[in-house]
Amino acid sequence: MPSKRPQIDPTGDKIRVLIADDNALVRMGVQAALSQGQGFEIAGMARDGQEAVEMAEASQPDVVLMDVQMPGMGGIEATRQIKAKHPLTSVLMLSAYDIKAVIAESLEAGAAGYLLKDASPELLCQTLKATRHGAAVLSRPLLKEALAEVQRHHLSGARDSSLAALSRREGHVLEYLMEGMPNRGIADKLGITEHTVKKHVQRILHKMHASDRTQAAVRAVQHGFPAAGVPSV
Numbered sequence: 001m002p003s004k005r006p007q008i009d010p011t012g013d014k015i016r017v018l019i020a021d022d023n024a025l026v027r028m029g030v031q032a033a034l035s036q037g038q039g040f041e042i043a044g045m046a047r048d049g050q051e052a053v054e055m056a057e058a059s060q061p062d063v064v065l066m067d068v069q070m071p072g073m074g075g076i077e078a079t080r081q082i083k084a085k086h087p088l089t090s091v092l093m094l095s096a097y098d099i100k101a102v103i104a105e106s107l108e109a110g111a112a113g114y115l116l117k118d119a120s121p122e123l124l125c126q127t128l129k130a131t132r133h134g135a136a137v138l139s140r141p142l143l144k145e146a147l148a149e150v151q152r153h154h155l156s157g158a159r160d161s162s163l164a165a166l167s168r169r170e171g172h173v174l175e176y177l178m179e180g181m182p183n184r185g186i187a188d189k190l191g192i193t194e195h196t197v198k199k200h201v202q203r204i205l206h207k208m209h210a211s212d213r214t215q216a217a218v219r220a221v222q223h224g225f226p227a228a229g230v231p232s233v
Contacts, residue, residue, distance in 0.1 A: 015132045016043040018061035020052035020078065021094065022070040026117065030065060033121035039129065049073030056082045061089060062132050068095040068102060076109045083110030087211050092131045104149035112212045113137030134212045140180035143217070147178060150221045162208045163225050173200040175226055178217040
């Protein structure tokens with residue numbers, strides 16, 4: 001769960017959100033919270049994972065707010081299927097439990113972030129906007145713990161050719177992304193502008209075929225980065 005309110009650029013069109021939760025009260029509560037905030041449009045409300053997959057296909061939402069535990073197909077498998085077909089659709093997991101193994105499995109399935117159900121409506125809206133705009137969603141300690149969990153599942157991860165395509169500077173930026181550091185912090189560390197950092201992040205996501213910075217970090221861990229190394233030029 002994010003420890004601080006994510007910082008995002010609020011400009012742009014309305015964010016289309018698909019709400020997936022088997023509890024009708026939760027669905028209505030989230031709908032009410034988003035109706036109070038600015039910049040949201042409800043793309044649909046699903047009662048289970050299978051319905052979420054079908055509705056994501058039909059409505060093409062910007063973000064899916066996905067309950068982890070649902071009858072039938074759960075949220076993690078639904079996330080995996082949605083991201084396989086629609087990699088640009090972001091998924092934010094919603095759960096009542098802060099379990100590191102579940103968070104790690106959610107990220108490996110393609111989720112951009114993980115939010116607890118006791119989050120305030122304000123934090124929910126801010127996190128959805130951050131998810132849509134590709135900003136850091138997880139707190140740095142939680143991301144570190146989740147990536148450590150992912151690493152335990154990939155102790156002999158094979159080298160990914162996309163890592164070899166990164167320049168040395170992009171490799172350094174990726175290392176900071178794996179630490180959950182925001183663009184401003186990376187810029188300060190490397191002595192470059194925040195605009196330059198954003199350009200590096202965009203190139204990293206493109207080369208790694210990752211939809212967001214969280215997924216870039218997860219894939220890097222899965223393939224042994226930084227042990228796999230990056231070019232020296």
